[in-house]
Amino acid sequence: xxxxxIVGCGRILAAHLEGYRLLREAGVEGFEITAxxxxxxxDALAYVRRGDGPPQRRAVSSIAGxxxxxxxxxxxxxxxxxxxxxxxxxRRMIASGSIDAVNDFTVHSLHHQVAEVAxxxxxxxxxxxxxxxxxxxxxxxxxxxxxxxxxxxxxxNLRFVSWVRHHHWAFSxxxxxxxxxxxxxxxxxxxxxxxxxxxxxxxxxxxxxxxGMALDLxxxxxxxxxxxxxxEVDSVSxxxxxxxxxxxxxxxxxxxxxxxxxxxxxxxxxxxxSSGAAGSMFGSWGGHGxxxxxxxxxxxxxxxxxxxGDTFITDGGTAQSLSELYRDGAPADLQTRHFxxxxxxxxALAQLDWLRAIERxxxxxxxxxxxxxxxxxxxxxxxxxxxxxxxxxxxxxxGALRSYQIPIDQRFGFIS
Numbered sequence: 302x303x304x305x306x307i308v309g310c311g312r313i314l315a316a317h318l319e320g321y322r323l324l325r326e327a328g329v330e331g332f333e334i335t336a337x338x339x340x341x342x343x344d345a346l347a348y349v350r351r352g353d354g355p356p357q358r359r360a361v362s363s364i365a366g367x368x369x370x371x372x373x374x375x376x377x378x379x380x381x382x383x384x385x386x387x388x389x390x391x392r393r394m395i396a397s398g399s400i401d402a403v404n405d406f407t408v409h410s411l412h413h414q415v416a417e418v419a420x421x422x423x424x425x426x427x428x429x430x431x432x433x434x435x436x437x438x439x440x441x442x443x444x445x446x447x448x449x450x451x452x453x454x455x456x457x458n459l460r461f462v463s464w465v466r467h468h469h470w471a472f473s474x475x476x477x478x479x480x481x482x483x484x485x486x487x488x489x490x491x492x493x494x495x496x497x498x499x500x501x502x503x504x505x506x507x508x509x510x511x512x513g514m515a516l517d518l519x520x521x522x523x524x525x526x527x528x529x530x531x532x533e534v535d536s537v538s539x540x541x542x543x544x545x546x547x548x549x550x551x552x553x554x555x556x557x558x559x560x561x562x563x564x565x566x567x568x569x570x571x572x573x574x575s576s577g578a579a580g581s582m583f584g585s586w587g588g589h590g591x592x593x594x595x596x597x598x599x600x601x602x603x604x605x606x607x608x609x610g611d612t613f614i615t616d617g618g619t620a621q622s623l624s625e626l627y628r629d630g631a632p633a634d635l636q637t638r639h640f641x642x643x644x645x646x647x648x649a650l651a652q653l654d655w656l657r658a659i660e661r662x663x664x665x666x667x668x669x670x671x672x673x674x675x676x677x678x679x680x681x682x683x684x685x686x687x688x689x690x691x692x693x694x695x696x697x698x699x700g701a702l703r704s705y706q707i708p709i710d711q712r713f714g715f716i717s
Contacts, residue, residue: 303425303659306336306400308391308415309407310344312361312500313429316368317406318348318376320648324656325379327642327649332656333380335399338388345387351375361500364492368458368648369500391415395422402452402659405429408504409511413438413713416453420445425452427655431520431679432672434511435706436697437715439676443669454655454665455672459521460528461647461654464611466639467627468529472603477613477626479604481530484580486522486599489567490588496545498560499586506548506562509712513564514586515541519679522582523572524667527674529601532576534674537681538691541565544587568682673698680706 307314321334337345346354362369376385388394395403395418402425405415413433419426426446432455433439446453459465471478493499504510505517523534544567549556567585574580597610606615613623627636644650651667658665677697683705685692696702703710710716 303332303656304335304399304401305332305404306338306388306394306402307334307404307406308338308394309405309411309429310337310339310348311406311502312358312369312372313406314348315357315360315374316371316648317404317652318374318378319371320646320650320652322374322379323644323646323649324653327644329642329653329656331660333383334376334385335383336386336388336394336397337376338391338394340389342387342389345389348375349385349387350377367492392418395419395424401425403427406456408502409516410434410504410713413442416442416445420449420451423449423451425655425659427454427456427652428672429456430524430672430675431511431516432669432676434713435709435715436673436677436680436700436703437706437710438713439669439673440700441715443673446669452655452659452662452664453669454651454658455667455669455675456651457520457524457667457672457675458647458651459525460667461650463624463640463645463647465525465528467611467623468601468608469531470627470631470635470639471608471613471623472529472601473531475632477630478601478606478608481532481574481576481578481601481603483578483602484526484530484599485582485595486525487581487583487595488592488598489583489585489594490590490592491594493586494592495587495589496548497586498548498550498558501550503560506560506564506566508564509708510564511709513541513683514566514584515539515568515682516564516676516679518584519568519682520672520675522584523678524671524675525599526572526574526580526582527678530574530576530578532574532578534678534681534694535573535575536691536693537570537572537678537685539568539570539682539685541569541683541686542567542585544585565683565686568686570682570685572678 339345343355347357360372405428499505505512569583600609
């Protein structure tokens with residue numbers, strides 16, 4: 302039995318608990334959540350037992366498919382007989398002896414701190430993306446996990462979403478779309494536009510806290526590109542902007558609690574892959590007058606056709622459902638690996654992958670090294686913008702280029 306302690310009981314916790322509940326309903330019995338840790342005890346108690354304890358905070362998003370739109374999830378829904386200890390200090394929780402593994406669902410700036418304590422106590426860890434607040438923090442986390450010889454996963458759920466699995470197969474050597482040649486993805490004005498505080502979390506707009514759209518969503522976008530293409534990102538050329546220097550929370554139709562922003566809310570980028578493919582991406586939390594989306598969120602051109610959403614189009618113009626092609630043409634063993642136990646919820650699948658890695662004494666599909674690569678690509682966005690040139694992923698991963706990160710690294714004692 303893997304005893305899990307969760308650090309961080311913010312609004313995203315509901316989506317994770319839903320994933321664990323779905324695992325239990327699918328017959329996965331080898332885990333239980335035995336501890337919750339939050340800065341405020343009432344935030345943790347709100348998730349323990351349905352009908353008891355403080356009320357949960359309302360879901361902060363109404364965007365379809367956004368995990369922050371999920372609420373009303375309780376530990377008692379799937380482990381009614383389990384005693385859950387409550388902590389307000391993650392160090393005490395990890396040292397308590399009541400857990401074997403840690404889920405870190407905290408802010409970016411805490412990830413390396415939670416990891417250091419977890420690895421010191423030989424605890425397995427699943428950390429939220431982005432891996433760390435800076436590349437130096439990420440490198441130290443990976444080194445710590447290797448030294449401790451524990452299972453270290455990064456919660457990059459997008460690659461576990463059904464359509465992403467389908468795209469991965471489509472652009473594989475056995476897939477119908479052929480080798481990926483060009484990718485274009487972009488979204489302006491769909492999320493928190495034109496000037497809302499993202500998820501009502503002001504730290505997401507603070508440079509020193511690792512905030513900004515590039516670092517918040519960049520790891521998702523680049524993990525998507527890397528996973529679908531099967532290729533690493535070689536270089537990035539980007540520009541970032543702050544188009545809304547003041548953002549607000551809205552209550553009852555009124556703007557309140559303004560904050561000043563010094564981290565980007567908009568980026569535009571071009572990237573090259575080691576396979577020879579290339580692409581463009583852009584995103585913005587701003588945008589007055591409605592949203593703009595490329596294709597159905599992303600468009601991928603391969604040597605045999607074009608894929609966007611669930612549509613695969615050949616040179617002859619024939620349109621086919623990619624999900625149907627996957628169902629009928631993807632090898633059965635691949636479909637089983639992609640969707641074990643018939644699960645399709647991305648949170649459940651990512652968490653199952655981590656649990657199974659612990660059981661076999663290995664690493665999950667998205668481990669610390671994968672998270673390091675994703676973070677390097679995201680940091681390439683802001684470092685490229687600051688440097689005014691194309692940058693390579695290698696110089697970001699090695700720390701050869703870290704100008705944007707210097708104040709962050711100084712704050713957390715990574716450099717003097």
